[in-house]
Amino acid sequence: MRPGMRAAYISPVTRWAGGLIACGVTILAGCGGGGSSESAPSGHIAVRSPAFADGRTMPTAYTCSGKNVSPPLSWSHLPSGTARLQLRMNDLTAHFLHWSVTGIDPGTHAVAAGRTPDGGKAAKNDFGKVGYGGPCPPEGDDPHRYAFTVVALDRAGKVLDRGSLVGTFSRD
Numbered sequence: 291m292r293p294g295m296r297a298a299y300i301s302p303v304t305r306w307a308g309g310l311i312a313c314g315v316t317i318l319a320g321c322g323g324g325g326s327s328e329s330a331p332s333g334h335i336a337v338r339s340p341a342f343a344d345g346r347t348m349p350t351a352y353t354c355s356g357k358n359v360s361p362p363l364s365w366s367h368l369p370s371g372t373a374r375l376q377l378r379m380n381d382l383t384a385h386f387l388h389w390s391v392t393g394i395d396p397g398t399h400a401v402a403a404g405r406t407p408d409g410g411k412a413a414k415n416d417f418g419k420v421g422y423g424g425p426c427p428p429e430g431d432d433p434h435r436y437a438f439t440v441v442a443l444d445r446a447g448k449v450l451d452r453g454s455l456v457g458t459f460s461r462d
Contacts, residue, residue: 334367334451334452334453335365335366335367335368335369335440335442335451335452335453336365336366336367336453337363337364337365337438337439337440337453337454337455338363338364338365338455339361339362339363339364339438339455339457340362340364341361341362341403342361342457344455344456344457345456345457345458346457346458347433347457347458347459348361348425348436348457348458348459349361351403352403352424352425353424353425353426353459353461354423354424354425354426355426355461356424357404358422358423358424359403359404359422359424360379360389360401360403360404360405360422360424361403361438361457362400362401362402362403363377363400363401363438363440363455364399364400364401365399365400365440365453366399367453368396368399368442368451369442369450369451371444371450372396372442372443372444372450373396373443373444373445374392374393374394374395374396374409374443375394375395375396375398375407375410375440375441375442375443376390376391376392376394376440376441376443377389377390377391377394377401377407377410377438377439377440377441378390378391378437378438378439378441379422379436379437379438379439380436380437380439381425381427381434381435381436382434382435382436382437382456383427383431383432383434383435384427384434386416387415387416388415388416388417388422388423388424388425388436389412389415389421389422389423390412390413390414390415391406391407391410391411391412391413392410392411392413393409393410393411394407394408394409394410395407395408395409395410396442398410404422406421425457425459426461427459427460427461428461429461429462430461430462431460431461432460433458433459433460434458434459434460435456435457435458436456436457436458436459437454437455437456438454438455438456438457439452439453439454440452440453440454
């Protein structure tokens with residue numbers, strides 16, 4: 291082996307390992323857990339509801355077993371350059387779209403129960419209807435997980451950031 295060949299071989303491996311360590315540090319730095327419930331990790335949209343906490347059971351009123359209206363939601367920490375927002379509710383367990391609203395004004399930071407956000411246009415959900423369709427898992431299923439996701443888009447439609455609130459629901 292010529293002098294310098296070994297260094298040339300090790301150098302890409304060293305760069306790869308260094309990059310892997312740097313990525314791990316970056317990911318771990320974003321995982322902080324000591325903040326208050328009112329702050330969002332830097333660079334992520336915070337989505338909340340006064341009706342239920344993240345990872346908790348959704349009240350029956352917002353499901354097919356109740357009034358079947360959308361829950362009140364709020365969001366904050368939108369990135370600069372946000373031209374419009376999207377709001378979606380997906381059943382993460384069944385891969386089912388329950389609600390999709392596009393074209394939401396970026397100055398809108400909340401929506402009341404049973405309403406469509408300002409400037410938003412509701413699209414067809416997987417029930418085949420336009421608007422909100424509440425959680426309605428098969429009776430006897432384990433709780434399904436429902437993600438309310440707010441997506442910030444720039445003028446070209448590029449995703450700038452997103453954030454989610456997850457609720458659970460099951461029917462006995």
